[in-house]
Amino acid sequence: MICERVVAEELDRSRLENLFLVGVDESSYRKHHNYLTLVTNHETGKIIYGAKGKRQVA
Secondary structure, eight states: HHHHHHHHSSSSSGTTTOOOOEEEEEEEEEEEEEEEEEEEETTOOOOOEEEEGGGGOE
């Protein structure tokens, strides 16, 4: 998708600097088991990555 490509190109790579403590969480939303995988920086509480799906798919 065009949106995904533009976001990937414009994403601030510095969000990964000094990243030591991360959390990964899979959450379902809506019905029918739609999943969202989020990776967060535990020190700042900020989301550093998010994707639809779960496990290796995300």
